[in-house]
Amino acid sequence: MPFAHSADGYTKIPPNESKRSKLQRNAQKEEEELRRWKEENRPGPIQLAPERLGGAVSLAEVRQRQQVELRQSKLRKMLRKEEMDQKKRQAEEEENEKKKALQREKATKLEMRKKQEDEQRQKLYQDDKQMKTEEFLQRMERSSSSVSMAASSSIPASSWTKSHEYRDTRREEENSDLLKKKEEQRRKAEILEEKQKQQEEDRKRRTEADHRRVNMAFLDRLEAGSSGRVPEPMTQTPESTNVWLDDDDDDEPQDTALSTVPNPSELHTDSEEENDCGHMWTLMKLQNRFPYYELDMLEEIIKQCNGNYQQAYELLDVGYFRTEEDLKVN
Template sequence: MPHGYVAVLYSLGAHVAVPPNPTRRAQLQRVANKELEDLAKWKEQHKPGPITLTPQKLGGSASEAEVRQKQQLEHIQSKYKKKLKKEEYERIKREAEEADILKKKAIQREKANRLEEKERQQEQQRQQMLEEDHYLQTTKFLNRLDRGSSKRTSCETEHSSLESTAWARSHAHRQIQRQEENRILQRMKEEQRKKAELLALKQRQEERMRIEAHQNEQRRVNNAFLDRLQNNSQPGGIYQSGCLGNMHFSADSWDSCHSTWRNYLVSSFRDFFLFSISHHFI
């Protein structure tokens, strides 16, 4: 405890309150007031002076009409800019999605290839084990037959005959396997040839049906045209001007001549169009 300091303790239950030192407090207060006065004097001494600027025309060198026109043009172009920005965003997003899809496809393709290769190896091993087992079983069976038929032969003769018999059986097995593969290949080729023939036959039938439908449609149009031509021909028309070269005859003769000439023209037009259609599709 410093010199000259008298502590007066106040008991407040479980706590003890110590009053401050008046001398120390007064000294700190004087130092703080002096620092505040020094700060105020420094601010007064360093106070900025009045600002003097050269007057100038604000708003730039452009006129109000030009500025409004430019603003309107930017407003119009902003729609296209937003649209282009949206299209660019969608394009980038679509490209990213396509790249992701291609990446996933490549991963799945790689997995499928590995799985296929694994299955092929397993099938090859299984086939090899089956061939070996079949070869061993066949060899044992043939050896039993050989031992029953050649009891009196020597050991060397038996060994050589066994090797030759095993080679012959192996060669025969390979020949049978090769023939089976050739037979399967020939059957697949025959199936492909039949499919190609059926496809070609179907295409020819569709082409023939299309040509027939086109011919029927053309024939219908031509018949309608000829019917309209026949219905529109009236007495006193151009088709009667040269029937008999004589205008002085009875009404029955006139109608007969007109009907004959009209039927002749209709028949001629019909034959001409049918001839054109037949030669066009031939």
């Protein structure tokens, strides 16, 4: 056996020479036998007689057979695919049926369990109800017996009855207070309604009195005109340019832009313009200056004055300012 040589960090072992040489001889012998076997079993040359291939079938027949086989192979593939699909569908249907049966079984079990729970709950409820009714009846019997004993022994009422009596009295007092408040509100509403009606009636009376004064002034002017007396025109003042109404106890001035009219003397001097305007123009000017007179009344005054704007203006102006002064005095 060879000796091992040790060095720093490793050990060197030399090979066995006899074993190594033996393995090499065996390998060479096997290689020689393999080479000899290959040489002995080498195939010889092939010698075939020349002949025409394809047999007695023509090319057209071969192509036709190939087409037929191709069509048949396609049909066979389709049939095989249909069979596989049908088997697959059947397997899926069977699996679905199994799942449905399982779910149906679970649902029936759940329903049965719910019914059992409901029955148990109903039974417990009935037992509890019966127990409560028995307790209530016993309590009522005790209370009736205690009340009879209290009445016989003339014992004062308990705190429970006192509290109920106090509650009833408080409820009656609250109801009476509520009725009183409702009655007071109703009386206030009636008083307010009567006051509003009175104010409306007063307002109507004032407007009727104003209309009556205006009509009386107009009649006075007509009588003065028929007797031949011409009233003296009154000079205009800044207060006469605005008309003050007293409908709602509030003074509201009329728009001066509509009530301002030029001086009658200036209007009368321009004879050409007066001739062009005519009857309608005179009526429009008078209606603009005296808006509270009716249109028929203004037309009648213009006819009496023969279309003379100055005379109609003076006639209406006198009565208008008189009624205005009466309104201010009142």
